[in-house]
Amino acid sequence: QVQLQESGPGLVKPSETLSLTCTVSGGSVSRYYWSWIRQPPGKGLEWIGYIYYSGSTNYNPSLKSRVTISVDTSKNQFSLKLSSVTAADTAVYYCATVGSDSSRWGWFDPWGQGTLVTVSS
């Protein structure tokens, strides 16, 4: 049973880079696709991007210029970097596994518990 845990600073200054890590337990990061999703306080979910262990990525077009997702197979982790942050980037950030079976894929299961990142000076 795969479990995910986000970690990283809870406070980031405007214009700096937000950095978060998702640690995978109960499974190998080399097996699935992995995603980051965020949720501003009181608002809905926004997909940020995904990565495969080979390094293949795809990002939300609205965030693409500021986002980098990477994977570290030696640590069984994947990471998110979001540059030039503003107050609008304040959100709970979730990591999630992209679900699949023999012939289908495209859902998120499981999710990490989420971590709140506040952008403020």
Place this chain on the structure above:
Amino acid sequence: QSALTQPPSVSGSPGQSVTISCTGTSSDVGSYNRVSWYQQPPGTAPKLMIYEVSNRPSGVPDRFSGSKSGNTASLTISGLQTEDEADYYCSLYTTSSTWVFGGGTKLTVL
């Protein structure tokens, strides 16, 4: 990116059934089955309830069901229980290999 439209809120009494809609276009929801649904009680992470329009993961009660008609996918909860009170989100995996979420629907169990 395409947008998915959900009603902001729905409500029902214990034991009743409610349906939450998720409307896209003929180019996305109408053409593909990669729609999933998530339940998010207050202060918790989302949980997968339905994938590929109508498939239920193990452990999800059969009171939860999904369907699609035309450009609209739907989540139906029958035999409402107080613990079903939560926000519900639909999601679509697009042809651009990206995902988009609906705006979310708050379910109130009266």
